[in-house]
Amino acid sequence: MTEYDFPKDLKTMTARELELLSDQIRDFLLEKVSRTGGHLASNLGVVELTIALHKVFDSPEDKILWDVGHQSYVHKILTGRAGDFDRLRKLDGMSGFPKRGESPHDVYDAGHSSDSISVALGIAKAGELKNEKFNIATVIGDGALTGGVAFEALNNAAASGSKMIIIINDNQMSISPNVGGLTQHLGRLRASLGYIDMKKKIRESLSGKGSFGEGIYRSLERTRDLVKYTVFDRNMFENLGFKFYGPIDGHDIEELTDFLEAAKRSEGTVVLHVITKKGKGFKTIEDNPDTYHGIGPFSLETLQPIEGAKNPSYSKVFGDKLMEMAEKDPRIVAVSAAMIDGTGLRDMNKLYPERVFDVGIAEQHGVSFASGMALQGIRPFVAIYSTFLQRAYDEMMLNVCLQNLPVVFCIDRAGNVGADGETHNGQFDLSYLNHMPNLTIMCPSNDRELREMMEYSLKLSAPCAIRYPRGPAEAAEGDFKDIDGSCEIIDKGRDAVIFAVGRSVRSAKEAVGILRQKGIDCGLVNVRFVKPLDMKGLEEAAEGVKLIVTLEDNVVAGGFGQQINGYFTHKENSVKTVNLGWPDEFIRNGKTEELEKIYGLDPESVADRIINEI
Template sequence: MILEQIKGPEELKQLSSRELAILAEEIRTFLIEKISRTGGHLASNLGVVELTIALFKTFDLPQDKIIWDVGHQSYTHKILSGRMAEFDELRQYGGISGFPKRKESPYDSFDTGHSSTSISAGLGIAQGRDLLGEDYRVVSVIGDGALTGGMAYEALNNAARMKKNFIIILNDNEMSISENVGGMSRYLSGLRTGTGYNDLKKNIVEALERVPLVGNAVIDKLKRTKDSIKQLFIPGMLFENMGITYLGLVDGHNIPALCKVLKEAKKLDHAVLIHVITKKGKGYKPAEKNPSIFHGVGPFDIATGKENGKKKETSYTEVFSRKLCQLGETHPKLVAVTAAMPDGTGLAAFGKKFPDRFFDVGIAEAHAVTSAAGMAAAGLRPVVAIYSSFLQRGYDQVLHDVCIQNLPVLFAVDRAGLVGSDGETHQGIFDYSYLTSIPNMTVMAPKNLWELRAMMEFAMDYNAPLAIRYPRGTAYRGLREYRQPIIYGKGELLCEESDIALLAVGSMVSTAEHIREKLKEEGYSCSLANGRFVKPFDKELTERLAKNHRLLVTLEENVLQGGYGLAVTAYIHSHYPEVKVVNIALPDAYVEHGNVSLLRKGLGIDSDSIIRRLKEEGWLSGIHREENGEERQRPSE
C-alpha cells in the first residue's frame, strides 16, 4: 500500500504519475473508512485529494505555506504531513482537530475555521516574508462558496498590488468542466506564463517606453487591445482587470495538469489565481449525490451512506424551523435571512413554503445583518438565523445598523454554547457578552422547547432588536409544567425555598434542575429560578432571591467576562452585600474540540462538578441541612 509508505512530502515527491493516482484512491478509501467511524467533513475532503497531492508534490512544505480557507478540507493535508495514525481520534476530545492548527503541526501555517479568510491571511504572510527578506511560496486555497464573502474581495483588491509571487487557488466544485473552454484556457495560460512570452512582453514595453512622446500612448493602446481580445477567451477577466493573473480552467482531479499549472504559477512575480474545478464528494456515490448531507456527517454505514445510531430527538433548530413556518402563515411581513446556512439553521423549510420571503445572501454575515436592517426599515419583520460563532462576524452591523436605529430584527442565534467537535472556531460561548454590550438589544434564552416557541411568539409583537439564543442538539423536554406567560424583562421562579438559590439561563436551567435534585437529597433547601431574559435581567426576581437566600448561584453556558452572572453579581453586591454569589460560567479561554458532555465535565459546568466546587470552596459551609432530607418548599408565584 503506497499510503502507508508516505511519512511526509519527500516520499510523495518520488512517486510516478501512476503511483500518485493510486495514492489518491487509497486516501479516499482511508477517509471514507475513518470518517464513517468518527464523523467529520467528508464531501469537501474527498473533492480536494488530487489538489492536495499536487500541492505537496510541487511545493517545498512546510517551508512553503498553504492556507486552507475554512479548513474543513484539510484532511488529506493532515494525512500527507504525517498525521495519518491519529485519524482514529479525529475531532475527539484530546485528538487531532478537524481544522488546521498551528500548534498541531508545522505544516499548518494558519488556524482557520470561518470562511473567506485565506486570501487575507496568505497576503499577510507573503508581506511578512517580503519585509523580512525570506524566500518561500505562499498559497491560499479558497472555495467558490467562500468567494461570496466580502472579505475575500477586499483581500483580492490588495493582492493585486503584490510585486512578488502569491498564489491563490479557487477550488470550484459547482461548475462542470467544458473541454472547449478548458482547452483554450490551458493554451492561453501556458502562453501567458511561458518565459519567452513574458520576456518578449517585458522587452517590448521597455523599448516603447524609450520612444519619446508616443511610446506610452502605444503601450496603452496595445494593452487595451490585448485586454479586449482576452475578454473573448478568458473567463477570469474579473481577476485580470483587478491585476491578478488568471490561470484556468484546470481539472482538479488531474494530478499532472495540476502540477504543471502550479509550476507555471510559481514563475510569476505577482499575484496569480488558479481556477480549479473539483467534484465535491468524489469517489463515494452517496457523497457525490448529496454533498450537503456529507459536508459534516456523524458516523455512518459505508454501504448505505446512512448515519448510525438511534433515531434523533427533535432539536432546537427543528423546533425553531416549525414554529417559524407557523408564524409565517399569520404574519405576512415576516421574512427570513440566512448566510448560506438554510439547512443548518432550519430556514430551508421556510424557504420552500415562502420562497418570496426567504433570502440566502451567501457566506456574508455582515451583509445579512445590514440587509435585514434595511428590510425592517422598509416595514418588514426580518428573522436572521445565524450560528452564534458566525454572528460574531456581523457585530458592527448589529450595533451600527440594527441597534442604533432600534429596528425590529429578530436574531435566532443557533449553536449557542458548547457545540463539540468543531472546536475553538465554532463554540458559541461569547454571544451573551457581545450582544448584551449593545444598547437597545434584548437577549433571551429558553429553558426548553416550549419556551422557545413562546419566545418566538413574543418576538412577533416586540418592536425592537431581539436575540433568542439556543443550543445545538436535542431540545430539552423537562420542566414542561412551568409555562408562565412571557413578560418583557421577567424571569420565572420555578421552585422557592430558602438558603440556596440557583438562578440559571438557557441550557443551564436543566443543569440547575439536576443540581437542586442532588442538593435536596443531601438535605439542603434550594430554590430554582429561570432567568429567561439575559438582558435586561429580572431585578425584581434577583432581589426576591437575595432577600430570602444566603447563597445565590448563577449558571450560564457563556464565558464569565461580560456575561449574565457578573451583571447579576454587580447588582447584588451593590444592594445586598451580605449575600454570597457564585458564578458558574465558562473560563476566559478558547474551548478545544470534543464531545460536549466531556467538555462540560472538563470545564466544570456539569451538575456533579458544580456541586463539588460549591463544597470544596466552602460555599455550602454554615448552610443548614435537614438530616432526613425533607423538602421545605413554598409555592412559587
C-alpha cells in the same frame, strides 16, 4: 497510510502511483469519518489538489493555507497525521481544522471562512520585509469567496504585487449550492470556450518542448495575450490585475501540477480557477454533497447516518415555528448566511423560497440587509450560528440596535458545540450582546420556550436576540409560565439559589436534586431574559439565601453572571455570588459533557461547588 513518509514520498511517486494513492486516501477518509463524523464531501473533493500542492511545494517552508480549513483532512494525511484520524475531533484528539499547535505544516488556525487571502497577503508582506523567499498558496472555495473579507483582501492584493497563488476551489457548492453574482461569474468562466482553447494550445505546445514548468509558463503567457480581448475582459480577476489561469481540472494531478509549477514561476499574484466535484469518488456523496458536508458517524455499508437523538433539534424547532408564523404573517422573512440547512430553514425555503434569503457566507451583509428590510416594515428573522455572528457585531450595533429596528436574531449553536472546537464554540455571544442598547436577549431552556419567545419577539417591535444551543431541544414538561419579560422561579430555596440560563437550566435542575439529597435547600431560577434582567423576580428568588450561583453556557467574562454580581453585591444586605461558566479560554474539541466535567460545569461539580461555597 502510515506506511508512507509524506510529504517527501510524493516527490518521487509516478503519475500512476499518485492516482492509486488518491483512491487509497478516499477509502481511508470514508472509513475514518464514518466512525468519528466530520467534514467529508469537501475533503473527497480536494484529494488530487492536495496531492499536487504537496508535490509541487515544499511545506512547511512553502506555506499552504486552507480557507475555513474543513477541507484540510487530506493535508493532514499528507503531513504525517494519518495515524491520528481515530481521534479526529475527539477530546485531546486531532482537530478537524488546521491548528498551528498540531503541526508546522498548518500555517494558521482556520475555522471561519473567507480570511485566507488576507492571511496569505500578510505572510507575503512579512516575507518581503524580512527578505525571505518562500512560496505561498492559499486554497479558497467558491463558497468562502462570497464572504466580504475575501473581496477586501483581493482588492488589497491586486495592488500589492506580492508573489502568491490564490487557488479558487470551485465545486459550485457552499454547504448548499452556492449563490450570488460571483457564482454566476465563475460559472461563465467555467464554460468559457476561450479558456478551454487555451488549455488545448498549452497541451500542444508542451508536447516534447522546453523544460517542465518553464515551457508551460511561456505558453501560458503567450496564450493569455491571444485570448485577452475575447475572454479576459469579462474576467473580474484579470480586470483587478491578477494573472488568471483556468478552468483547471481539479481531479487531474498532472494538469494541476503543471499549472502549479507555472504559477510558482510567475511573479505577482496568480489566481488559479480549479474545478472540483464535492464528494468525488462516491456517487451517493456526489449526489448529496450538502448532507455529507459535515456529518455524524454513519454506516459504511449504507452511507446512512447512525440514528441520533430522538428529540428534534433546536434548529428544527426554530425552522418549523418560523414557517408556521410566516404563514400567518406575510411580513415575516428569514435571512441566512449560507446555512439554510444548518439553521433549520430547509422546509421554509421550499415553501416560501421568495421569503428566505441566502446571502452567501456574508454575515455582516446579511444583518445590514435585514436592517434595510426592517426599515420598510418587513420583519426579518436572521438565523446565524453564534460563532459566525461575531463577524456582524458592528452591523448589529449600528444598523439594527442604534435604529431600534425590529430584527430578530435567532442565534443557533450558542454555547459549547463540542467536536468542532475552538473556532466554532458559541461561548461569547452573551458577552458581546449584553452591552447593545435596545436589544432584548432571551435564552430558551426548552422547545416550547423557543417557540413562545419567537412569538414574543414579534410583539416587541424592537431588536431581539434568541440564543439556543446545538443539538436536541429539551422537551417542555408541566405547566408553562408565559413569556412576558420575567424570569421563571422554578423553586425557592433556603440556603442557596441557582440562576441558570438556557441549556444550563437542565444541569442546574440535576445539581439541585443532588443537593437536596444532601440536605441542602437550593432554589432554581430559569432566567429566560438576560437583557433586560428581571431584577424583581431574581430578588424574590434570592430572598434569605446565603449564596447565589449563576450558571451559563457562556464565558464568565462579560456574561450574564457578572451583571448579577454588580447588583447583589452592592446591595445593603449583599449576598455572596459565584459565577459559573466557561473560563477566559478557547475551549478545545471534545464532547460537551466531557468538557463540562473538566471545567466544573456538570451537575455534580456544580453541586460540589455550592457545598464548598455555602
